Amino acid sequence: ISVVKLYDIIQYVVRPATQQYGCSFVEMIAAERQTPRFYVSAWLGTRTVEVLSSLREHAADHLIGTDEDGQLVNESAAVYWIYPYALSEQERVAHNSPETMHFYQAIAKCQGTVSIVDDSSVCFSRLWCLFEMDLAITAPWLAEVEAATHAVTAAREAVPHAKALVETAREVAEAAAQALKAAKKEQAALKADKTADKTAKAEAAKMVTETEKAAQAADREVKAAVAAG
Template identity: 30%
Template sequence: MSLTVDVPGFGRLTLPWGVGISASDVISLAQSRLPGHWHGNKLLSSGQHQLGTNEIITQQTAVRGMVLANYSEISAEEACYIVHTAERGISLEQLQRLVRFVSVMADRWFETYGAHAGSRLRLSTFNLYHANHWIIKPATQGYHEQNGCSLVEVMSLDPRAQKPRWFVSHAWIDPRSMLRFWFDFFVFWQKRLAYGEPVSEFLACLEQHARVREMPGSTTYWVCAYANNQHRVEDDIMCNPRSTSFYRAMQMCEGVLLVLDSAGTPFQRIWCCFEQSIAIEHREDGWSRHRLLLDVGATDMQGKAHVLTDGLAGVETRMIGIVGLFRKSVRERPFPAALLA
């Protein structure tokens, strides 16, 4: 009897199956038949189920078939170590690499929760809950003396290049939380197991933001899901929000980019409102030496990203007076203003 393993980028492999064969055996067999050096973690899955390294492959699983995810596609040769969570910004280029990986893998993975559990995922609906389950946790497991690490550390070569330039404030609605009030703080830090805008639309907002402000692909954004070690999120939980890593990250940044989903959820989330208030506080406090800009990004019904900027941006700053203001108003006109109502 044989088993089939779907390896994106290489096709389907037919491997021998025998009683007692484990997931690690299957991965080793697959690697021996494929070219290249696989330096990152690997994940073998069957349907909704992620197979543990030492898990025995049953005959039923062998018949159903499996998918092998190669996280070398998004991982550096060696994970770097960035001590402070606040310094783990993710670059636009790294986010683009991540979404390219999602575009290849999404329809090979499955929904694991809710009414659509068991249905095949798609790039257009692949959100941070899916990313945490299928990418962030498995790609970062076992690093740093088995404590795991952040996705930023797995993707990065040079810690110095990851210091954040912009802070991203965005919301994720957790369908599992029945006690919203008590879980609001906990959910923010712990798992982000929630539904929100697709990662592709999130990236589109950041790409448009960088274009408008004329920033390169190396520009780094602090995004909590990618900055936190999802295996040890409790390490970053603080009673005082001004002692948290996200607050310290904000102090390092030029500004805050508020990314809105189609429901404008960030305006209903305590932590997002706090982040916005910090940006406003810094602009209105005459004694503050660090004025934070506050930009807003969102996608329209067609999935096109638009950005409202705090003042003139990019080419507008080089135009004469009212011309720059007119150019800004034209650029911002298509923004889905209903989200701000």
């Protein structure tokens, strides 16, 4: 067991167990959703016992799911994202850009990255491990930039809609103003008409009041639309 490497785990355990189902090893054995706190960077020639001992030490040093004596007390807190177990065979494919890679997304979302340094420090000669270390430094920052870029794009796309909303609100306000003008004119005509009954005059007064309220509401809508735009 002491000589079993991650390569061997993939070839003799993970691949045979998951190939027919098209899922990851974690999906086969986990009883519930696993939310990793740390991404694990290790070259696949690393012995499994080295990986496990390193992660146990890391968890104990940082009290991740362990007590002060290093005893595991909360398994759900000590969740690590490890490539051979976290990805299915189909997900281990090339992507056009780092941003679409599962590795990139995992590193960006995790709290931190743990680099497993093997006895011979071979990991520092592996391009992929160096790439992961670089992502561990830049991915969170790039994710923030990407989010800000999306926000700016969304704001720019919203400008035409905001302008249309303002224009519509102004048209409604103009129509309300015209209606108020007509209502007041009708009220003035009824007041001047001595033959008009009280009911007609009361209806005209009511119409003026309601139209004034509508016009005021339309003005508020215009101001709100302008402020939002």
